[in-house]
Amino acid sequence: MLHPVPGSTGAAPPLLSLEDFTVAFAQGAGRTRVVHGIDLTLQRGEALGIVGESGCGKSVTWLAALRLLGKRAVTTGRVLLNGRDLSGFSERELADVRGGRIGLIFQDPTSCLNPILRIGTQIGEALRLHRGLTGKAAEREALRLLDRVGIADAPRRLRQHAHELSGGMNQRVMIAIALAGEPDVLVADEPTTALDATIQAQILDLIRDIRRDTGMGLVLISHDLGVIADLCDRVAVMYAGRVVETAATQDLLGSPRHPYTRGLLAALPSLEGPRVRLTPVGGTVPSPDAMPPGCAFAPRCAYAEAHCGNGIPVLQPAGTGHLSACRRLDALMGEWQRQAAREAGRHDPVVQDLDWPNRDRQRELSA
Amino acid sequence: MTGFILRRLAQLIPVLLIASFAIWAMIFAVPGGPVGMMVGENATPEEIAAATRKLGLDRPIPVQYFNWLTHAVTGDFGQSLHSRDPVTKLIGERLPATLQLALVSILVALVIGIPVAITGAVKEGSWVDRLLNGWNALALGVPTFWLGILLILLFSVELRWLPSASRYVPLWEDPNQALRSLILPGLTLGLYVSGILARFLKASLVSEARADYVRTARAKGVSERQIVGHHIMQNALLPFITIVGLMVANFIGGAVVTEAVFTYPGLGRLLIQAISTRDYPLIQGCIVVILVIYMAISLIVDILYAVIDPRIEYR
Numbered sequence: 001m002l003h004p005v006p007g008s009t010g011a012a013p014p015l016l017s018l019e020d021f022t023v024a025f026a027q028g029a030g031r032t033r034v035v036h037g038i039d040l041t042l043q044r045g046e047a048l049g050i051v052g053e054s055g056c057g058k059s060v061t062w063l064a065a066l067r068l069l070g071k072r073a074v075t076t077g078r079v080l081l082n083g084r085d086l087s088g089f090s091e092r093e094l095a096d097v098r099g100g101r102i103g104l105i106f107q108d109p110t111s112c113l114n115p116i117l118r119i120g121t122q123i124g125e126a127l128r129l130h131r132g133l134t135g136k137a138a139e140r141e142a143l144r145l146l147d148r149v150g151i152a153d154a155p156r157r158l159r160q161h162a163h164e165l166s167g168g169m170n171q172r173v174m175i176a177i178a179l180a181g182e183p184d185v186l187v188a189d190e191p192t193t194a195l196d197a198t199i200q201a202q203i204l205d206l207i208r209d210i211r212r213d214t215g216m217g218l219v220l221i222s223h224d225l226g227v228i229a230d231l232c233d234r235v236a237v238m239y240a241g242r243v244v245e246t247a248a249t250q251d252l253l254g255s256p257r258h259p260y261t262r263g264l265l266a267a268l269p270s271l272e273g274p275r276v277r278l279t280p281v282g283g284t285v286p287s288p289d290a291m292p293p294g295c296a297f298a299p300r301c302a303y304a305e306a307h308c309g310n311g312i313p314v315l316q317p318a319g320t321g322h323l324s325a326c327r328r329l330d331a332l333m334g335e336w337q338r339q340a341a342r343e344a345g346r347h348d349p350v351v352q353d354l355d356w357p358n359r360d361r362q363r364e365l366s367a
Numbered sequence: 368m369t370g371f372i373l374r375r376l377a378q379l380i381p382v383l384l385i386a387s388f389a390i391w392a393m394i395f396a397v398p399g400g401p402v403g404m405m406v407g408e409n410a411t412p413e414e415i416a417a418a419t420r421k422l423g424l425d426r427p428i429p430v431q432y433f434n435w436l437t438h439a440v441t442g443d444f445g446q447s448l449h450s451r452d453p454v455t456k457l458i459g460e461r462l463p464a465t466l467q468l469a470l471v472s473i474l475v476a477l478v479i480g481i482p483v484a485i486t487g488a489v490k491e492g493s494w495v496d497r498l499l500n501g502w503n504a505l506a507l508g509v510p511t512f513w514l515g516i517l518l519i520l521l522f523s524v525e526l527r528w529l530p531s532a533s534r535y536v537p538l539w540e541d542p543n544q545a546l547r548s549l550i551l552p553g554l555t556l557g558l559y560v561s562g563i564l565a566r567f568l569k570a571s572l573v574s575e576a577r578a579d580y581v582r583t584a585r586a587k588g589v590s591e592r593q594i595v596g597h598h599i600m601q602n603a604l605l606p607f608i609t610i611v612g613l614m615v616a617n618f619i620g621g622a623v624v625t626e627a628v629f630t631y632p633g634l635g636r637l638l639i640q641a642i643s644t645r646d647y648p649l650i651q652g653c654i655v656v657i658l659v660i661y662m663a664i665s666l667i668v669d670i671l672y673a674v675i676d677p678r679i680e681y682r
């Protein structure tokens with residue numbers, strides 16, 4: 001996949017970027033902030049993964065960016081699409097962006113489809129709104145889309161309802177609806193979390209295929225690093241409403257530079273041989289109205305020291321295109337490198353050599 | 368579809384049988400029994416015996432019930448003890464009037480209730496919503512007889528626009544006159560029920576609006592207007608149909624107060640009169656008719672459900 005180098009100057013603005021973006025929910029008289037100023041960019045055609053445990057603000061970030069959360073959600077900062085701030089968009093212009101420039105799919109596809117409308121009607125709605133297709137032309141295109149997302153017997157499926165299709169098929173339908181608007185980017189929020197492993201691999205393969213054919217960008221949100229690793233060029237790790245680490249996928253997996261990311265990696269099931277010396281994190285994500293002072297990860301962090309509670313750590317360089325928000329970054333990088341060297345000496349596979357097994361594993365599952 | 372309707376009809380038969388037995392057995396609950404009602408307190412033993420024979424009460428109980436039932440299914444509930452008219456004739460005079468009032472009342476309730484519900488749901492939490500909540504509380508809180516009298520005072524006594532006592536004029540014979548006598552009782556009943564319908568529909572609109580498929584619709588660029596009209600409304604209508612059916616059914620026998628205020632010749636008042644005079648053949652007839660209408664409405668609701676909701680298998 002060819003895409004411009006992030007940060008290249010003079011080129012067109014990134015397809016999508018969030019700048020110091022915050023989201024708060026009105027709660028009685030006050031507000032509870034759940035996303036605390038994040039910066040993210042997505043280049044045209046790029047695949048960005050957003051990972052973090054449940055409750056870290058992954059969904060809220062993207063729903064709020066498209067103003068899909070209603071009036072209770074208050075945002076600050078900027079959301080730029082091709083350099084234009086979405087906050088200046090009218091409802092009409094926003095409606096063109098939603099489903100037109102940016103397609104969305106979600107977890108639990110069956111409940112995401114209207115239970116009493118036919119599949120064909122729901123695809124047709126997107127075709128009418130974004131491509132002006134109606135009647136026979138819309139039906140032909142809907143059939144082509146169903147075919148594209150790998151649904152057999154498309155003419156019959158068009159006339160069916162969500163409850164007559166399996167979860168996997170409904171997610172394919174959701175993808176068809178998203179594709180109907182020929183978007184520049186697909187935001188997929190936990191698209192496979194509700195599906196079983198085989199189907200999960202098939203859906204991820206389908207997304208990969210479509211991206212190869214259309215060059216469509218991808219924002220893949222998941223609590224599962226395995227899913228992200230398989231599909232994304234770059235990953236942003238979110239914790240408690242902040243981005244705590246971001247890097248190219250191989251970098252992030254090979255040399256994680258934040259204790260939280262290392263914990264996520266450790267929690268991954270690895271199939272053959274490599275046992276990575278990392279401790280999975282115990283405890284849970286703090287709730288937005290009970291945030292610890294300083295580093296929000298401190299109560300769960302195996303490396304925490306007293307000064308971690310003083311002020312919120314900011315993202316700082318931890319390699320090429322690699323940022324990490326940890327107060328002890330320098331000390332820990334040294335420690336992790338020494339540890340890696342020790343393990344290499346013992347011929348034990350180490351963090352740096354971590355060969356990502358997931359892609360092959362999924363190939364096996366779908367075979 | 369036909370099969371579905373036939374199956375539902377077949378399911379109604381045992382219900383009807385059990386209910387009809389209970390209705391028939393009512394005669395034994397009348398003080399003095401049916402004979403006492405017929406012959407009065409100072410009857411001679413001969414008179415009592417004659418009446419007993421005439422009513423068939425000397426025969427075994429299953430035979431009595433069977434006789435009553437075979438007549439009832441042909442629409443023959445005997446004579447009114449009071450007026451000596453056939454029960455069927457008395458009910459036949461009242462039923463069209465009742466159905467007509469029910470129709471107008473439910474239309475009033477829907478015309479007021481649906482916009483109130485939609486506006487309240489769309490503007491949830493705003494002052495408009497609070498205002499409409501207050502309006503609903505008012506519609507529900509004002510006693511029917513009081514509202515009826517108020518309307519009569521305003522439109523009949525003060526403004527002299529509409530008659531204060533409502534006659535029954537068939538809609539198809541003289542729509543203008545019919546509507547003139549239906550509008551005040553229709554408003555009285557309809558306003559109250561609009562409060563119930565609006566509250567219910569608003570709650571179900573608000574809960575549908577939180578559904579995942581609504582987020583999908585928004586995410587694909589559907590306008591708010593179409594989301595409410597096309598996606599949310601259609602789903603919220605499903606449970607709403609049931610409530611509307613229940614309300615219509617309630618109008619059939621339960622509009623007594625309104626009928627009394629407007630001296631409207633409805634079934635509810637006929638039933639109350641029958642009860643107060645212990646006119647048990649008339650009571651039985653009224654209850655059977657009301658029951659059958661209830662069942663017919665519930666069948667219609669089921670059919671509508673099956674037509675609208677694809678999740679219901681009716682083949």
Ligand SMILES: Nc1ncnc2c1ncn2[C@@H]1O[C@H](COP(=O)(O)OP(=O)(O)O)[C@@H](O)[C@H]1O
Nearest residue numbers: 025034053054055056057058059060061287288
């Ligand atoms: N509608 C809402 N009102 C109030 N708080 C919310 C709402 N939606 C999400 N939140 C809170 O925002 C935080 C982030 O949620 P979310 O983005 O859904 O997490 P994730 O997608 O990472 O699992 C959570 O603490 C959640 O409780």
Ligand code: SF4
Nearest residue numbers: 295298301308326327
């Ligand atoms: S700042 Fe401290 S507590 Fe936070 S991740 Fe780094 S070491 Fe752990």
Ligand SMILES: [Mg+2]
Nearest residue numbers: 058059060190
């Ligand atoms: Mg989420």
